[in-house]
Amino acid sequence: MPRIAILDREKCKPEKCSLECQRFCPGVRVGEETIVLDEEEIPLISEELCTGCGICVHKCPFEAINIINLPEELEGRCIHRYGPNRFALYELPIPRYGKVTGLVGRNGIGKTTALNLLSGEFTPNLGGEEPASGADLNEFFKGSELQAYFSEIGEVNISYKPQRIANLPSVVKGKVGELLTSIDERGKSGELIRELDLEEVKNHKVENLSGGELQRLGIAAAVAKEADLYYFDEPSSHLDIYQRLNAARVIRRLAKGDKAVIIVEHDLAALDYMCDYVHVMYGTPSAYGVVSEPRGVRVGINTFLNGYLKEENIRFRDESIRFETRAPKKAREVGVPLFDFPKLMKRFKGFKLEVQEGKVFAGEIVGIVGPNAIGKTTFVRMLAGDLKPTQGEIEKELEVAYKPQYPKFDGKGTVRNYLKSHLPEFNQDVKVEVLEPLGVDELLEADTTALSGGQRQRVEISRCLGQPADLYLLDEPSAYLDVEQRLSMARALSRIIDDREATAFVVDHDVLTIDYLSNRLLVFHGEPGRKGATRGPLEMREGMNSFLQEVGITFRRDPHTGRPRVNKPGSRMDREQKEQGEYYYTG
Template identity: 35%
Template sequence: MAHSLSQQHEGCEKGEPSYDGLDDDTAYCYGLNCFKLRRLPAPRPGELLALVGIHRTGKTTALKVLAGLLKPNLGRFNAPPEWPDILSHCDDRDLKNYFTHFIEKKPKVAFKAQHFDDLRVSDLDVGKMLVDQRGMMKEVCDALGLTKYRELNRDQRLDSLSDGMLQRVSIAATALQKADIYIFDEPSNFLDVTQRFKAAQVIRSLINPDTYVIVVDNDLSFIDYISDEIHCLYGEPGKYGVFTRLAYNVSAGIEIYLDGFDTRENQPLRRGKSLIFKPGKMSADGGSFEPPCYPDLTLTRESFKLQVAGAELKDAQIYLVLGANGTKKTTFIRLLAGTFRPLAVESQGGKLWRSMFMKSYKPQNLNTESTRIVRQVLSPFPIDGMHPQFKEDVLEALQIMPLLDRQVGSLSPGEMQKLAIACCLATPADVHLFDEPSEHLDSDERIIAAMAIRRHVSRTLRAAVIVEHDFMMATYLADQVILVEERQTKPSTTESVTPNSSTTEFAVSSPYPFVEGMNKFLSHQNVTFRRDPLSFQFVPRANKLGSFEDWDQKRKGNYYVPNWRVSAQDVLNARQH
């Protein structure tokens, strides 16, 4: 299970993974010609371990083994071994200690599963989910924005909750258990940026010298912020997955994973290029035509009012839209896409307005039931007539070519998302509009999609406006930042005041320069990021809450620092505090 490789793969070139000599490392196999997981990660008490890898390479299988839901069979699915035999195959001391603890102590495991299907069809309500075994109900619920469920609304059924609310309830229910092992499978799904960092703080609060905490997630910024160590996973999706033999400190592990090469084992972690790149910032004056723009706008509905500050969308610029869930980011994108009637939108001058510039739009919710073939979906844009660079940067990068003869309805959610991104970029437009392009993509695919969008926008000198919650993908993309906020207003004193008569207003800012916009947004999250020139200066790194870097940046009022450096005086100030 954790056998050392008999050879060092010295002939293995970067970008060409070799899996020779791994048969003896099998930890679990589902059956003949079925998926096989090689090696297992080794958790340690008092530290948070994260597992990082592409879809369908065994992350959830590893979690089930570590949770005791599956017993390691060493590949002997016809005659599963007993625990003494399993322990004799554990070369890693930490993994052996973990399983010994599991056998002897029979620890309690709190497991937050990836999917909610079972919860939605159950008769559970919020009160039955949120059972306070640790005396932390107030702290956990307040941090996750579930205050109203502490005493009120506890009888609300789970099938009535949104995906984001159900995710937060599931995290809270897991964190409130008194357990020895806490496992979270993709806790950032359906959460906005603010909620992700709050969830990370709740999960990190579970760490103590006697507990194990293990997390799988596809948001690398979330992993960077939450974990102490990471195990990388590579392999062939649906066929087998291989864990790196040893865990890396998260600072080095994120860099090694993105670079795609395990230097300690001389082993490539993926086929293809490194996912580290320097964003190609193009001149704002690159185009020769008048750039698309929109004026100050007000969109009024019965339940809300959206006020938009006007902007000019410059060539080769990507505008990142940041804001909490429910702040009408999708409404703003749809407004630019022209899906509202002109009568619904008034400019400050009282004139009707509709976006007249050419645009392409990838919505958040995709049509997954189409019977058309992928080639037919792309038929308005004949592949033979596409620019060779577009084929390389978009179709090949997003692996669209192998899907051409597949029925759209048979695609996985991730494949569907990549097809939608490709179609949006293939559509001739002045502005490409994307609503959450990272949804259903794994950590590799998210950055590859960001690269595809960035390179296409830079090459064609067109603008893009993108709503995104994955912070690392967002920082790979953005040139400028648009902030969306909720504003509570009181009813007019001349109006009759009735319950719930307050008006909810939302405001969309004009674009900020990237660093200024990030600073404004992160200051409200109490989270700091830096680009460290001593390591990977093009990869944004999340600072642990309370770390020296976190303290130093907050002291200076810099929540996003593009070139973080520390002086001797900074260290002296930190020691004094």
């Protein structure tokens, strides 16, 4: 049975321990070099000598070691490894010309690594210390579709939209329209500006764009290039549902003809809408990842939700993920409202937001939905005290905890120190209620400057939920989180709101997340970038219908998992549901 030993170098603190891993290792005790120290005095575990007893795993005071027994089928199938006792990727997705292929799986199991390998960002080392030669790759992939791919990789043009679009302003300068025109190799810049809703910002400088605008610019820039292969890493982050589907149509159209497209995406509705095939990825985050065989998009997504690969006979999750098809019962308005917000108005240059008065009750979560640039973040910032209304005044004697749209960390240091400095109490209750469900307990010794987008998001959600408060405000908490992390976040928030008899407003663009956690909806409508207004809070059925009718989108339900699937505009299901006035719920 193949076995790998993983040492998390961020967690490992040899200067603060007694090297228990080495002292208690049975192999070391009988004179074998099962665990030695490298030139940096970091333990190095020999996978050939390790017996898999697990003593080092349990003895390590910093929980930095993981010994994993892999399926026999993975023997000799390592595509790339970042070094001894570091992350390993097994198998690769297959680019198919004329098709869109999706990758779905948890964060930290190699999806971005797979794209980097396929795009030529770096060369596979096949588990060794040096990049593999062309002859080695040819022999390794002999008889597979990837054999021809790697033999021609230097001869094909590749366009790559990376995950982190926040870095874009530091790489490119100038105005949006001028930038797209300068890199446009397909004569599509004008068309892309219209389809990706960039008309309003085409004369804006890149450094002044919002996260959603940067994302759409990144997609447009990747599509404008003349390439054979197109790779998109999380293209829907920070986009509203209408923008996501517009982006999906643009990406989908690329595959017509002789182009190959691969997408990494956590929004299952967008993934379903874009793709022909899906590779499910499984493994242990930060330890190893495995790319499964390709499946048709519906079967692939359902397989991921079920947590079981039938053909491979591998279960990678204990429980299946299921979605409710019926609207929840109406929220009970019991007693005196916890918080009344008055009629508010906020003016900016060229934009006006009008908020109708409303009330929220203890123990409920109000989801906030609507297009981008319609005033959702402005409303939340007014509640948080970050913005003063132009008209109206928020009178409240409530403790408020706020998670902003874009997490920012002040200074360097560990996650532990960051949370301790921001939470009045950093105790076992916080660990059990917040850190463990969000997986942040495993990041406590990590440096805040080295966190990925998803890790930063989870740390900031933990900082918000770890505070004792009456009103919790979370702006786009699902961005950069995978499907399982989104559901874990929703469960943790629901428990906290219920136990503390508090209330929460949650802004998000993932319809599944909003549906999963909300008791009622506050719906924003209007003209993005010019004026916004609110309806509600409304009951879930009324709120979803109001919101989706505004954008003209209906969802049907998968018969096996209950997950919502976007109906094609004008299809029979789309027409029937619009006639019935049921845009989301079917029961």
